[in-house]
Amino acid sequence: MKSKKSKVSAFNKWGYIFLIPFIVVYSVFQLIPLLNTIYNSFFENYRAGLTQIGPNFVGLKNFGDLFAKPKIWKYFGNTMIMWVMGFVPQILVSLLLGAWFSDNRLRLKAAGFFKTVIYLPNLIMASAFSMLFFTLFSGGGPINSILMDLGILSQPYQFMSNTGSARGLIALINFLMWFGNTTILLMAGMMGIDTSLYEAAEVDGANSRQKFFRVTLPLLKPILIYVMITSLIGGLQMFDVPQIFTNGTGDPANTTMTLIMYLNKHLFSRNLGAGGALSVFLFVLTGILSIIVFKLSDFKLEDD
Amino acid sequence: MAQNIHIDYNVKGENKNSIHRRRAVAYVVLSLLTFLCLFWFYVLIINATRSSSAIQGGFSPLPGGYLLKNWSTLVHGSLPIWNGLANSLIISICSAALCTYFSAMTAYAIHVYRFAGRKFIATFILAVMMIPTQVTALGFLELLRVIHLDKDSMLPLIIPAIAAPATFFYMKQYLDSALPLEIVEAARIDGSGELRTYNTIVMPIVKPAIAVQAIFTFVSSWNNYFTPALILKADNKKTLPILIAQLRSADYLKFDMGQVYVMIAFSILPVVVIYLILSKYIVGGIAAGSVKG
Numbered sequence: 001m002k003s004k005k006s007k008v009s010a011f012n013k014w015g016y017i018f019l020i021p022f023i024v025v026y027s028v029f030q031l032i033p034l035l036n037t038i039y040n041s042f043f044e045n046y047r048a049g050l051t052q053i054g055p056n057f058v059g060l061k062n063f064g065d066l067f068a069k070p071k072i073w074k075y076f077g078n079t080m081i082m083w084v085m086g087f088v089p090q091i092l093v094s095l096l097l098g099a100w101f102s103d104n105r106l107r108l109k110a111a112g113f114f115k116t117v118i119y120l121p122n123l124i125m126a127s128a129f130s131m132l133f134f135t136l137f138s139g140g141g142p143i144n145s146i147l148m149d150l151g152i153l154s155q156p157y158q159f160m161s162n163t164g165s166a167r168g169l170i171a172l173i174n175f176l177m178w179f180g181n182t183t184i185l186l187m188a189g190m191m192g193i194d195t196s197l198y199e200a201a202e203v204d205g206a207n208s209r210q211k212f213f214r215v216t217l218p219l220l221k222p223i224l225i226y227v228m229i230t231s232l233i234g235g236l237q238m239f240d241v242p243q244i245f246t247n248g249t250g251d252p253a254n255t256t257m258t259l260i261m262y263l264n265k266h267l268f269s270r271n272l273g274a275g276g277a278l279s280v281f282l283f284v285l286t287g288i289l290s291i292i293v294f295k296l297s298d299f300k301l302e303d304d
Numbered sequence: 305m306a307q308n309i310h311i312d313y314n315v316k317g318e319n320k321n322s323i324h325r326r327r328a329v330a331y332v333v334l335s336l337l338t339f340l341c342l343f344w345f346y347v348l349i350i351n352a353t354r355s356s357s358a359i360q361g362g363f364s365p366l367p368g369g370y371l372l373k374n375w376s377t378l379v380h381g382s383l384p385i386w387n388g389l390a391n392s393l394i395i396s397i398c399s400a401a402l403c404t405y406f407s408a409m410t411a412y413a414i415h416v417y418r419f420a421g422r423k424f425i426a427t428f429i430l431a432v433m434m435i436p437t438q439v440t441a442l443g444f445l446e447l448l449r450v451i452h453l454d455k456d457s458m459l460p461l462i463i464p465a466i467a468a469p470a471t472f473f474y475m476k477q478y479l480d481s482a483l484p485l486e487i488v489e490a491a492r493i494d495g496s497g498e499l500r501t502y503n504t505i506v507m508p509i510v511k512p513a514i515a516v517q518a519i520f521t522f523v524s525s526w527n528n529y530f531t532p533a534l535i536l537k538a539d540n541k542k543t544l545p546i547l548i549a550q551l552r553s554a555d556y557l558k559f560d561m562g563q564v565y566v567m568i569a570f571s572i573l574p575v576v577v578i579y580l581i582l583s584k585y586i587v588g589g590i591a592a593g594s595v596k597g
Contacts, residue, residue: 012419015418018409018502019414021410022467023425025466029444029460030435030437032447097334114337116583118341119587120341120342125575128572135561142351145362176340180341181590207322230434239438244548263441263442267442267445282439286436290432301414301423
């Protein structure tokens with residue numbers, strides 16, 4: 001009996017061995033960089049022209065500077081506005097499509113085709129997608145040409161030079177890239193709802209609208225929160241689309257400049273103090289959001 | 305009694321009508337969304353077949369005969385697209401292979417073995433799943449400077465794929481449902497070593513999960529722009545997203561428009577082809593990989 005037990009625990013050391021690749025790679029390429037980023041946020045360390053300033057320990061000065069500048073709040077605002085502009089239609093459309101796809105009585109034909117199509121944009125390279133949109137919506141591009149042929153416009157509309165349209169197009173790309181993914185997640189959640197609840201609601205005379213608002217939505221709440229928080233985490237990382245779309249300028253007048261685009265500028269100019277402080281700020285933000293997702297997940301480890 | 309039957313009939317009839325109406329609305333909305341998803345790619349394909357001057361002259365719904373001409377302009381132009389393709393392929397394929405093999409291994413360690421710290425590690429991996437790579441990019445680049453991998457090396461874009469918390473999570477869920485511990489015990493009785501059991505018995509069992517995650521890792525690595533753009537500076541080391549960004553550089557107008565469209569089409573084509581062949585598995589894999597609410 002005793003020998004059997006020691007034999008099993010001899011096997012169990014293999015658990016550590018199999019974990020080595022993950023732990024080593026995670027520590028080297030994620031954990032050490034994270035600690036290094038936090039460390040750098042306490043130092044003044046940048047180049048002014050040809051002179052290297054620092055590294056000098058400055059305590060929390062980088063954070064003070066970061067939050068004192070109106071820039072950071074503007075970029076934070078830009079990021080959130082463009083996220084909301086994409087997310088609101090995304091969640092509404094996804095709820096609608098999810099309800100339709102999971103409705104047995106609706107029996108939509110070609111549901112597989114539609115799912116394939118709406119998920120497709122998610123896999124398209126964001127930089128190629130943005131470049132395509134930039135070309136299509138440029139002053140002499142096909143969209144202006146079509147709108148003028150249809151008589152909707154008399155002269156080309158400068159989509160890139162107006163805050164509303166520039167943000168709107170960035171949000172549209174984000175919407176197109178993500179609504180298919182959200183639809184499939186919500187649909188999976190809706191399929192998991194006990195059908196007897198719908199039958200009971202029908203017996204009580206509920207119509208499909210009432211069933212959706214009184215049965216589906218309340219039961220879907222955890223998944224909706226999950227989708228919202230993960231989308232918000234993704235929204236805070238918004239970079240490829242506005243970066244390519246505006247060539248990194250955040251035009252017009254920095255109204256499409258996101259937090260990560262700002263971080264990217266610091267990374268290129270190697271302003272380690274300011275970049276570090278901004279990274280830590282983003283880390284704390286996403287960390288708080290991650291904890292919410294973590295609490296929502298029902299990850300259970302079976303015990304021995 | 306008679307009244308009851310009458311009411312029943314009425315409810316049924318109304319439901320049938322309302323289902324027809326809702327179905328019609330659903331098809332209209334779905335068709336509009338299909339248009340919204342595909343229209344841009346339609347214009348992309350059309351314009352890739354037209355000459356630069358024709359494109360600037362206005363839109364035409366019909367393709368032109370300039371595809372090969374545009375293609376040859378692109379191939380003989382200033383963008384090193386074959387290098388870009390090769391670099392993108394090397395990084396994406398290696399990332400997908402390493403990520404799936406080692407994520408399954410990590411999940412296997414947590415699934416099969418009982419050791420001190422097991423629960424802590426599993427919880428830790430799940431907790432850090434959502435942390436974006438951007439927030440550690442600064443320290444990542446500083447680390448690469450120290451180990452001299454910060455200039456044009458592909459390794460820092462491939463090796464980190466070994467530690468992929470989201471893929472681990474998917475693999476763990478898959479193992480929970482597909483790998484009973486009895487199989488591992490039976491292999492031990494037959495005298496199979498632990499690593500051999502993993503490679504020859506567990507790998508074939510998790511093949512479907514590996515396939516799904518390999519596709520997702522390949523695609524996200526293929527599309528990745530942020531980190532590669534910070535590391536790959538030499539023209540012949542750049543990946544396709546960086547070359548695309550170059551098209552959008554300050555001298556955008558000097559590019560031949562046909563070439564711009566062909567380049568965009570060229571860089572998204574491989575993923576679209578993979579997707580159209582495997583869409584059933586990909587769409588099925590999305591919901592399974594997410595955290596259950």
